[in-house]
Amino acid sequence: MPTHAEQRLIAYSPEQLFDLVADVGAYPQFLPWCVKAVIKSRTEQELVADLTVGFGPFRETFTSRVSLERPHRIRVRYEKGPFRYLNNVWTFTPDPRGCLVDFFVDFEFRSRLLQNAIGVVFNEGVRLMVSAFIKRARDTYGVSSQPGAVIRD
Known part of the structure; x- marks a missing residue:
């Protein structure tokens, strides 16, 4: 039963980061181990997707069924x-630094x-996944112009 929780301060707005995570169809372009994503249905508040x-x-x-509680939460x-x-x-x-x-x-x-197979690489895999989202933010939005911005990655 792998469980992982972490908190990161990232130098982009909540709206920008929400949009990156909510763009499930783009996951195969940047997310390690995600080889295919098919959006089966989508509304403003929810999407259903098949991920391989x-x-x-x-x-x-x-x-999975993804609840989109813009801009603060994705379940x-x-x-x-x-x-x-x-x-x-x-x-x-929101944080003054991002x-x-x-x-x-x-x-x-x-x-x-x-x-058992995932247990061996789980923690490293989650770290790689979170880092992939941070890199995607940089690639999509450029270097943050927020004063005093901090990225822990």
């Missing part, structure tokens, strides 16, 4: 696929083999 992740010899597709609820459960929450809090981002993920695979 691959690591080593494993490839798994899962469906991911698992619907179908290889997990027993998956909970993921992003929270974006945005305080809280990230939480908790999941368990149905397969012991998959669970």
